[in-house]
Amino acid sequence: MSLRSTLTLALLALLCGCYHSEQVDLVVHNATIHTMDETGTTTQAMAVRDGRIVEMGPEREIMNRYQAENTVDAAKLHVYPGFIDGHCHFLGYGLNLQKLDLIGTKSWDEVLERLQRFAEAHPDREWLIGRGWDQNDWSTKDLPDNVRLNALFPDRPVLLQRVDGHAAVVNQAAMDRVGLDPDADIEGGLLERKDGRPTGLLLDNAVTVFQGIFDQADEATKRQALLDAQSDCLAAGLTMVCDAGLDTNTIDLIERMHAEGVLKIRVYAMVTDAPANLARYARTGPLLTDRLFVRSIKVYGDGALGSRGALLKEPYTDQPGHLGLQLASEAHFRDVAAWCREHGFQMNTHCIGDSANALLLSVYGDALAGATDLRWRIEHAQVVDPPDLGHFAEHGIIPSVQPTHATSDGPWAEERLGPERIAHAYAFETLRRQLGLIALGTDFPVEPIEPLGTFRSAVFRQDADGRPVDGYMPEEALSPGDALRGMTIWNAVATFTEEDLGTLEPGKWADFVILDHDLEQVDATALARTRVKDTYIAGEAVR
Numbered sequence: 001m002s003l004r005s006t007l008t009l010a011l012l013a014l015l016c017g018c019y020h021s022e023q024v025d026l027v028v029h030n031a032t033i034h035t036m037d038e039t040g041t042t043t044q045a046m047a048v049r050d051g052r053i054v055e056m057g058p059e060r061e062i063m064n065r066y067q068a069e070n071t072v073d074a075a076k077l078h079v080y081p082g083f084i085d086g087h088c089h090f091l092g093y094g095l096n097l098q099k100l101d102l103i104g105t106k107s108w109d110e111v112l113e114r115l116q117r118f119a120e121a122h123p124d125r126e127w128l129i130g131r132g133w134d135q136n137d138w139s140t141k142d143l144p145d146n147v148r149l150n151a152l153f154p155d156r157p158v159l160l161q162r163v164d165g166h167a168a169v170v171n172q173a174a175m176d177r178v179g180l181d182p183d184a185d186i187e188g189g190l191l192e193r194k195d196g197r198p199t200g201l202l203l204d205n206a207v208t209v210f211q212g213i214f215d216q217a218d219e220a221t222k223r224q225a226l227l228d229a230q231s232d233c234l235a236a237g238l239t240m241v242c243d244a245g246l247d248t249n250t251i252d253l254i255e256r257m258h259a260e261g262v263l264k265i266r267v268y269a270m271v272t273d274a275p276a277n278l279a280r281y282a283r284t285g286p287l288l289t290d291r292l293f294v295r296s297i298k299v300y301g302d303g304a305l306g307s308r309g310a311l312l313k314e315p316y317t318d319q320p321g322h323l324g325l326q327l328a329s330e331a332h333f334r335d336v337a338a339w340c341r342e343h344g345f346q347m348n349t350h351c352i353g354d355s356a357n358a359l360l361l362s363v364y365g366d367a368l369a370g371a372t373d374l375r376w377r378i379e380h381a382q383v384v385d386p387p388d389l390g391h392f393a394e395h396g397i398i399p400s401v402q403p404t405h406a407t408s409d410g411p412w413a414e415e416r417l418g419p420e421r422i423a424h425a426y427a428f429e430t431l432r433r434q435l436g437l438i439a440l441g442t443d444f445p446v447e448p449i450e451p452l453g454t455f456r457s458a459v460f461r462q463d464a465d466g467r468p469v470d471g472y473m474p475e476e477a478l479s480p481g482d483a484l485r486g487m488t489i490w491n492a493v494a495t496f497t498e499e500d501l502g503t504l505e506p507g508k509w510a511d512f513v514i515l516d517h518d519l520e521q522v523d524a525t526a527l528a529r530t531r532v533k534d535t536y537i538a539g540e541a542v543r
């Protein structure tokens with residue numbers, strides 16, 4: 001070999017070295033990357049090191065500049081920021097997988113059939129616990145009572161929660177077991193009676209009496225529940241979940257499982273409003289790691305519309321004289337608000353009815369006292385009276401809504417609310433306009449876990465069966481771009497994580513999903529065929 005060709009080779013090697021000078025962990029290329037950044041950039045490739053995006057750009061530029069341990073050819077598929085569920089019950093979902101599933105039952109008879117089979121399959125269980133019935137799906141839409149439960153199970157306690165967790169039916173053995181006085185008055189709750197006899201039907205705070213039994217789980221059970229929930233979330237394209245109500249024990253367990261590396265999904269844990277929980281975080285302040293964000297308190301304003309527990313300004317259209325339930329006193333809401341201001345926590349309150357929304361918006365406004373970026377949240381914001389809307393923008397309060405509730409509740413919501421109020425229900429586009437953003441979630445397990453279902457209900461205002469054909473109140477649909485922002489960057493804003501999450505940009509965590517369709521272009525039919533191909537958290541394939 002001549003000296004000249006040796007030199008040429010050396011020069012080439014040097015140049016190639018330059019081309020691939022930078023070593024990274026992951027390069028994703030040949031993709032359509034929807035960065036969801038402010039200008040809506042789309043690009044082809046990105047490089048990831050130590051879990052964060054180093055650079056994004058055209059195919060050749062990134063391929064020439066970076067050498068990666070792991071190179072992923074995305075085959076022109078669509079890459080989006082990892083989806084964030086803005087309001088769900090992550091642990092509850094996992095625990096439910098171990099309970100009797102009553103979702104989709106078409107009658108009370110079917111509930112009882114499933115219960116009997118479950119009882120036979122689990123002879124060792126002391127309590128028979130189920131969840132998911134919805135009398136709106138039955139041919140007779142009456143709420144159930146416990147006459148037949150008592151006959152079938154005279155000694156074994158039975159607790160069956162409605163799909164929204166705001167109502168339940170229990171048998172006499174269950175009431176005896178917890179020592180529930182049938183004549184007791186429960187503040188913010190109702191123990192139904194017929195002809196003086198308790199029927200076993202419980203609403204809101206009466207359900208809470210049994211919540212400890214419903215939730216009881218030792219640490220091994222909870223661990224399994226969190227792992228089961230995680231695998232379904234990752235398969236659905238979720239890289240972060242906002243659990244709307246956890247106790248310190250579970251939050252500590254999640255922190256340990258993150259540290260062990262078995263739990264990968266990021267968790268924004270809203271702390272359940274209970275004295276012991278508040279006392280703990282009063283000492284420590286917010287708890288923030290790379291994957292766990294504990295900086296909000298979950299408060300319950302009222303019940304749910306389905307069980308007529310939502311607090312309305314005027315009586316229910318289908319139950320004269322009934323206004324629903326306020327789950328705590330106004331003084332309590334003001335105390336929690338003051339606590340949140342003092343300790344640097346967001347206050348996130350469940351408000352469904354127009355009266356609950358009005359009350360909490362005004363409590364928030366007083367406590368925030370001019371502060372406009374503390375990002376307190378109204379969870380659900382289902383029925384908001386137009387005169388109350390101004391509070392959202394004025395105080396920077398974020399509406400956190402669940403589009404699938406609109407398409408699930410649509411068939412019966414007007415019966416509860418009447419023709420006038422219904423116009424101000426599930427008004428997501430109206431809510432989005434207030435502050436210029438809206439946080440989207442599913443409330444799973446109340447609704448299915450899929451973020452693509454959120455997108456469908458938000459954009460097409462249709463349920464999974466394509467109903468209603470013209471969309472439910474289509475004037476309140478979100479644009480595809482806004483629905484995507486609601487599932488990504490706006491949820492990051494709502495959790496104070498937008499510096500690290502929510503878009504694909506250099507410096508942020510490489511949390512992303514690969515889909516086989518372009519969500520900004522799909523119609524409802526193509527959306528139904530859209531699949532999540534891969535899910536990545538911090539540059540790691542986790543699906």
Ligand SMILES: [Zn+2]
Pocket residue numbers: 087088089244443
């Ligand atoms: Zn919820």
